[in-house]
Amino acid sequence: MDYVIILIAAVFVNNIVLSQFLGICPFLGVSNKVSTSVGMSGAVLFVMTIATTVTYLLHQYVLIPAGLDYLRTISFILVIAALVQMVEIILKKVSPSLYQALGVFLPLITTNCAVLGVAILALGLENGSLLKAVFFAISNSLGFALALIVFASIREHLELANLPKVMKGVPINLLVAGLLSLAFLGFTALV
Amino acid sequence: MAEPLNQTQNFLKGIIKENPTFVMLLGMCPTLGVTSSAYNGLGMGVATAFVLLMSNVAVSLVKNVIPAKVRIPAFIIIIASFVTVVEMILEAFVPFLYEQLGIFIPLIVVNCIILGRAEAFASKNNLLSSAIDALGMGVGFTLALTVLGSVREILGSGSLFGLKFVSDNANTFILFILPPGAFIALAYLSVIFNKLTNKTL
Numbered sequence: 001m002d003y004v005i006i007l008i009a010a011v012f013v014n015n016i017v018l019s020q021f022l023g024i025c026p027f028l029g030v031s032n033k034v035s036t037s038v039g040m041s042g043a044v045l046f047v048m049t050i051a052t053t054v055t056y057l058l059h060q061y062v063l064i065p066a067g068l069d070y071l072r073t074i075s076f077i078l079v080i081a082a083l084v085q086m087v088e089i090i091l092k093k094v095s096p097s098l099y100q101a102l103g104v105f106l107p108l109i110t111t112n113c114a115v116l117g118v119a120i121l122a123l124g125l126e127n128g129s130l131l132k133a134v135f136f137a138i139s140n141s142l143g144f145a146l147a148l149i150v151f152a153s154i155r156e157h158l159e160l161a162n163l164p165k166v167m168k169g170v171p172i173n174l175l176v177a178g179l180l181s182l183a184f185l186g187f188t189a190l191v
Numbered sequence: 192m193a194e195p196l197n198q199t200q201n202f203l204k205g206i207i208k209e210n211p212t213f214v215m216l217l218g219m220c221p222t223l224g225v226t227s228s229a230y231n232g233l234g235m236g237v238a239t240a241f242v243l244l245m246s247n248v249a250v251s252l253v254k255n256v257i258p259a260k261v262r263i264p265a266f267i268i269i270i271a272s273f274v275t276v277v278e279m280i281l282e283a284f285v286p287f288l289y290e291q292l293g294i295f296i297p298l299i300v301v302n303c304i305i306l307g308r309a310e311a312f313a314s315k316n317n318l319l320s321s322a323i324d325a326l327g328m329g330v331g332f333t334l335a336l337t338v339l340g341s342v343r344e345i346l347g348s349g350s351l352f353g354l355k356f357v358s359d360n361a362n363t364f365i366l367f368i369l370p371p372g373a374f375i376a377l378a379y380l381s382v383i384f385n386k387l388t389n390k391t392l
Contacts, residue, residue, distance in 0.1 A: 019370040021224035022294075025303060028219065073278065073297040074271040081264060113220050113301040117294055166385050170216060171378045178374030185371060 002127075003135055005191055010139035012187040016114055017147040018180055023114030027148055028173060030105070037152035041145035043105040045138070047087060048115050051080050052137035055119040056130055076119055081110050114144055151180060198323050205327025212335035213384040217304040221295045222336060223373040229352050232340025233333065234288045235295065238277050240329025243305050245273045247325035250313040266309045267300070274300045304332060342376050343367045 014020055017027045023044075030040045055076050063069055088106045091099040109115060118140045122133040154176055163172055211217045221239065226232040249269050257265045278296050281289040289296065299305070308328055313321040344350055347368030349357035357363065366372045 021220050021370070021373070022298075024219040024223060025217075028216065070275060070279065073275050073300055074268065076297075077267055077271050077300050078264075081267060110301075113298045116301055117298055120294060120297055166382050171382045171385070174374045174378035174381065178371045178378060181374055182366075182371040185369060 002132070006125075006132070006136055007139045007142075009191045010136065011143040011146060012184065013191050015143045015147055015181075015184050016118070016140045017144055018177070018184045020117070022117040023112050023144055026105075026108060026112055026114075027144075027151065027177070028170075030108075031148055031152040031155055031173075034149060034152045034156060037148045038145075039101055040105045040108075041141070041148055043102040043109055044112065044114065044144050045141040046102065047080075047084060047106070047109045048118055048137045048141045048144075049134060050087065051083050051115050052119050052122050053130070053134050054079055054083060056122055056133040059123055060130075072120070076116060080115055080119070084110050114140070147180070147184075151177065154180070198320070201320060201323050202327040202330075205324065205329070205331040206334065207331075207388065209328075210331045210335060210384070211304045211328055212332060212339075213381050215304075215307075217307055218302040218332065220298060221302065222339065223370075223377060225292050225295050226336055226340040226343055226373060227347070227368045228344045228350075229337055229340040231288070231291050232336035232338075234285070235292055236329070236333025236336040238281065238292070238296065239299055239302060239304070240326070240333055242270065242273045242277055242299050243308060243329045243332075244322060244325040245276075246270045246305055247308055247313040247321045248318060249273075250309040251316060251318050251321035254314045262314065263306075263310070266306060266314075270305050270309070271300045304328060339373075339377060339380060342380065343372055346376075347372060 010016065016022050017024065026040055026044075030036050058075060058079060059069075059072065063071060063075065068075075084106055088099075091102065091106075118137050122128070122136050125132055125136060155173065158172060158176065167175075205211070209215060212219075212222055218239070221235050225235045246266070246269050250266055253265075253269075274297060277299065278289075281292070281296060308325060312324045316324070341351055344352075346364040347366070349355060349361060349363040364372075367376060
């Protein structure tokens with residue numbers, strides 16, 4: 001039951017992009033086509049899951065026993081940066097087709113605050129365990145994917161809209177994101 | 192632009208011409224995430240400006256020592272160290288703000304403004320120019336966050352910096368302190384900013 005609640009909360013109620021404001025840069029940056037947004041979502045799912053697993057273990061078995069909790073931010077960002085590089089190198093060798101699909105997005109992910117954000121938030125889960133943290137990361141990346149893909153589909157239609165000059169570009173995108181976020185607000189009572 | 196850089200212009204560009212929020216669209220996560228009140232916006236702006244200043248200065252000092260290949264990881268470590276310092280200072284001296292900003296304090300480390308300025312400016316310029324560049328960008332970012340926070344607080348809670356100017360049971364536009372209000376308020380602010388600076392997108 002715990003897990004169902006985590007999933008629903010992460011995807012709909014506390015959507016990582018639309019209500020927690022993590023990962024806004026890729027949300028606004030790579031959402032002009034549905035195909036690229038699918039690729040980005042895949043890359044985030046991949047990296048976020050691995051990164052949370054590693055940072056959770058690092059925190060639990062290295063930082064806390066050694067009393068180095070204050071090094072959390074530094075060590076996590078280093079782990080994530082190193083992981084992204086490693087995933088890129090391994091994917092290139094092991095699965096060139098997957099690398100073709102996700103490759104361009106991987107370097108962008110280091111500065112995606114959703115990855116670091118989820119890694120830190122996962123530490124604060126109630127009755128936390130490794131399994132729960134990993135499940136939390138997967139749920140959040142699904143939430144990211146949902147928001148990004150829906151937003152990209154809307155933006156594809158917006159290209160044809162006849163807008164006043166001052167609204168074009170950033171303002172209209174933010175406005176659409178606001179309306180989407182409003183729609184997600186409707187899920188509040190679910191959990 | 193190495194030697195005869197006009198320092199006044201260098202400072203001002205961060206506020207208007209290259210405003211990190213309205214023009215360059217960097218650091219959007221904290222911009223939207225913490226601006227539910229003017230005080231939070233100001234606090235986040237100052238914290239970010241501090242990290243920006245310290246890391247720009249540090250990067251500018253060590254730029255000749257760091258090999259080009261590992262410069263990005265090195266910059267990230269420098270930035271993360273200063274973020275940790277800020278995290279500790281806030282927790283010790285302004286615990287209220289520390290709680291309000293929450294997850295967004297450690298996330299200053301992935302704020303693209305800071306890495307962006309380190310890479311694009313501080314790694315190529317001298318100490319004084321880098322410090323002034325950081326100050327300009329920091330002030331520009333703080334201003335943007337404070338304005339956005341003020342607009343949202345005035346509309347959403349009928350107050351400014353915590354001072355209420357409507358009666359307690361008045362109906363305020365609560366939408367603006369909820370997440371959707373962040374997007375909508377920023378959308379209209381950037382329309383106004385574009386109109387004022389005559390920038391055609």
